[in-house]
Amino acid sequence: MRTDNDNSAPYRPSSGLYNDVTRAPCYKTKMAATLPVEVIAHVMRFLSVGDRKASALVNRQWYEASLDPALQTNTVFHLLTPFTSGSTVQKFGLRKSPNLILNDMDGSSRSKEVVKKACQHLGQHLQSLSLKGSDITEGTFMVIIPHCCNLRKLDLSLCNSLFLSGNLLRKPNDFQAAEKSLVNVRELNLGSLRHLSDCVFNRLVTVMPNVEKLSLSGCTISYEFSPYDKESKTRASTSVLTFVNIKAFLERQGKKLTSLNLSKTGLPGSSLRELAMVSGLAIRELNIAGNRDLNDDDILALVKQQNGLTSLDVAMCGELTSQTVLHIQTYVPQIQYLNFSKCRRMRDSAASKLYTLPDLQYINFAECPQISSKALVSGLSSKPMLHLASVCLAHCTLVRDEFVETLGKAVPHLKELDLTSCLAITDRSMHAIAAFLPELKRLSVAWCKNVTDYGILGLEKPSEEVGSSRLCELNGGRFSRNFGTIGFFSPPSAADMTVCKITQEEALVVLAQHDAGKPTGLQHLARLRVLDLSTCQQLSDLGITCAIRFRELVCLRLNMCTGVTDQSLVAIATNVPSLEELSISQCHQVTDDGVTKVVKRLQRLTFLDISCNDKLTNCTLASISQYCHCLQKLDVSLCSQMSHDALDKLQCHLPHLVSLQSRLV
Template sequence: MAAVLPVEVIAHVMRFLSVGDRKAAALVNRQWYEASLDPALQTNTVFHLLTPFTTGSTVQSFGLRKSPHLILNDMDGSSKSKEVVQKACQHLGQHLQSLSLKGSDITEATFMVIVPHCCNLRKLDLSSCNSLFLSGNLLRKAEDLKSAEKSLVNVRELNLASLRHLSDCVFNRLVGVMPNVEKLSLSGCTVSYEFNPYAKGSQTRASTSVLTFINIKAFLEQQGKKLASLDLSKTALPGSSLRELATVPGLAIRELNIAGNRDLTDDDILRLVKRQTSLTSLNVSMCGELTSETVLHIQTYVPQMQYLNFSKCRRMRDSAASKLYTLPGLRYINFAECPQISSKALIAGLSSKPMPYLTSVCLAHCTLVRDEFVEALGKSVPHLQELDLTSCLAITDRSVHAIAAFLPELKRLSLAWCKNVTDYGILGLEKPEEVGDEGRLCELTGGRFSRNFGTIGFFSPPSAAEVSVCKITQEEALAVLAQQDAGMPSGLQRLAGLRVLDLSTCQQLSDLGITCAIRFRELVCLRLNMCTGLTDRSLVSIATNVPSLEELSISQCHQVTDDGVTKVVKRLQRLTFLDVSCNDRLTNHTLASIGQHCRCLQKLDVSLCSQMSHDALDKLQYRLPHLVSLQSRLVL
């Protein structure tokens, strides 16, 4: 039947598939491959070319797809890299809308080979391309400047993050040939206030050696009406500079990232939101001096806020969360590592009134979060798509039941380090009374200070009853499977659209529970690190019932053997990331199986696998030349 369908019909069907599913469907036959070349299917397709391992003929074949997105990595001054770049420009250049050269050792000459072919470019990423800016002569020649002005006029997004050698002069030449830039990132760049405060007139001259805030401010005064997004994170921006930025005439930023600038205070944020009333996204993570007053200022002056990130702002208290309902358009909220935020405040802020647009909540390491909040959140925000409860140590099976019952649209779920989650929670079963939750919150009531140091001698160790693993029986597992076969899923199985699941260090999960619960057709990322109950049986079930998996982490799962990993890599042909580190039972046989079956693998971690050898690793790298990252610490 598939062979006789018209190409147009097949292409229409592919529009409803994910990128991974489309790649698999394109391998059916030549007709399906031709259907996958439909330009309408290329809008979310990204070509990632590692220039040392890519041939010109390969790039030429990619030109048939007319993909608008291209990433070029590991470029150097070799003739092969130049050939790949030239071919990429010839066959993909006219269709490109997004080009990333992040981290490449690209030269000015190679960059000027690329630029003339990219006339429709809208997004350019030059982050970490330090070799390109080392000499300070980029676009200094008149002919280069003229060519760039003609080709880069349509660029809307420019990423100049993590550049050590960016100077005022080069920055001015770059933004001068891109007059329509709307999003600018200078994250991680070293920014001085002015390059020579003692020289007369230094505030009006551009530096040839450093990037100055005075120069950035001058750019904002010229481009302010067009600029919608600005990223100044990790630039050591002082509060005085932020106040100056807020008062630039005509500037109306909608997205601002000032994360990691630790000297910022509540008063600085007040000055900002008073002047920049069009803000809809603000990231102030890792700004340790900010308190709950910042949230109150935001609620007062920018009630249209949609994205807020307060992660690692440890001075935030309950008042920061209790009135979040005054931001009715809120879509994303992040209070990760804000240990003083309680469930009571979160219930008042997120569950007391309707939050119709809220889709993502991150409360990682908020140890005061309880089951009551998760239940209230599920009932009041049923359209939630992302929920991160990593290291919320008081979370139990009640929360897992609420998530499964009330959040059917969830796509990302993290319950890592929630050590009180058991098989009964992920399978949607009621726990028998004799193995109830009493005495199980050992991380909170057993005198343990951290996940690493236990009781360190101040308190008596937990009793055997406190640390015993609560496992389901064979009869209960068979009943769950029968219910699933009858079309009545329970537990996490009700989250049919789940794509990312993290159950790392949920050590009360058993082999039987994992086998019955993890059966998701669309799941692409699964993390089961330190799940000590995981065995080869679990891996065989995952390989069979999670066919779309692309990322798998099973670090410190000491019962896993070569046989289990071999069966996984044979079945899961889409794997791009695999972490099997810290396992003394894995040998060179695992590496041989990975080299034979994982043709798409890009990242592999086998650190602390003492039974593996460097010779086997060398053979693996030879068989998988596209392997971007291989972690092999302490492999003998």
């Protein structure tokens, strides 16, 4: 069993309480014990989930404060039924968490009993229940449902065993029990179900008459059911899910339904037009991603009829062109969410008029290679974009530094920026991001190979002439402040002779500015929580040591950063205390000593990727086994020095490890 923060949870500042409390003097511990529970619970509202979990370990009083229902609103319980005991489940009632995910559930009597107890203790507080991917049976499902009278969200995606027989809710007693318990459900997810039929679908939506959000993503839908049977349009199928039946449901539920997900269902254009014209239907959120047959005229017919749309996802619809964007601008200017990922026929005209969408919050042009910087500058800076919070331009190879600089000045409140594989991005962009986007929480510059230490540190890179005259100062000297001693690098290799590296003196200046409260470079992004620097091969230990100093960073990816050594890992372990996800795949200089220091210090790690590192041995696995008690996912693929016996021991010591990737070990 584990708890996670919900994706929609608001950002909360943290003080690194875990590290401070464990070293607190005795009098401070006594003072903490005398605080009223109500005061402690109020303080915990301002902590991140990781700090809140750590603070609950201070003493019994702090643990009780952490159970305050107000703190459980955005907490999700992942219950791994094969590894959960009855005594653990009995304590669920104290937490009163409204969100529960049941994983790895099978048809065994033990799983059935654990699930029953969990729903008994959480049932009256439960508002969201996910059975995604579980091998749940109809009997177990009917044991769970009567205890969940206040459910508002139900996820049955990938539960193919539940729908295999086609008899779900067929018995009158089961139907009545479900009708009584599920009347408050507002969100229903039936995605990726191979055996969903019209009859079962109709029973489900009948017992949940107030559904507002429906997902049928990845379901097999028959658009021409029994073409030789004239009565097929009025009869529900017992074997397949038909478009005619879905349309009939929309005609009944149209006034209540606000969100519909038909992605990856092979939806043809004619069917989309029929749905758009359903009387009374007023969809606000529509996902039709992955339906490759849709064209611009289909989208035009949609937006003309459904002019209340605020969210539209048409990713991977390869026939759509820039004309689609013009239709959206004309008929639904109030749109807030747009996803055109992998719509490769999009051109500059699709981006140059974005300023006509004043309420736009999220825009995704990933893998639209014909979108240029000039068009993006025009689209996002011609008028103030007051609500824009997220921009994704991954694999847009025509994006240049000029756009990033303009974006930073035009949208200073941006929260998320993805520039993955924007190969023309250089240190100028990094300087602009650090200077103009202080509220940024997620940043990806993976595969931007022109980003160097000077970029992430906010320093001006010297000219090539100066750089060639300073080769003797290459990397200055390996140093570590507050966590090690100063040493020196070996002479530069031939591959390094064309790269001007930061010197020790420049790095000391950056650290001095950080200590003075005037950080430069990436350090200026104090709210950053996710950072991806994968394949930025010009980064070195000095750059990472001085720039990666975030108290709130949760996820860090340094895959294929060949300049990363144990010194970088030691610095990360010291300067990023809240880290929960770390990826250092193909960092070939990393050794057992560096990884050991990381896992010893960062005991909140839930995800660790150390694959393709030949210098790592069984000693690394022993350290992980000893210190990573919260670890849920581990990737050690292609680590040739590790053995299967050591992996078996690791799994015995970490029973809550959900995923272990060990290919070719």
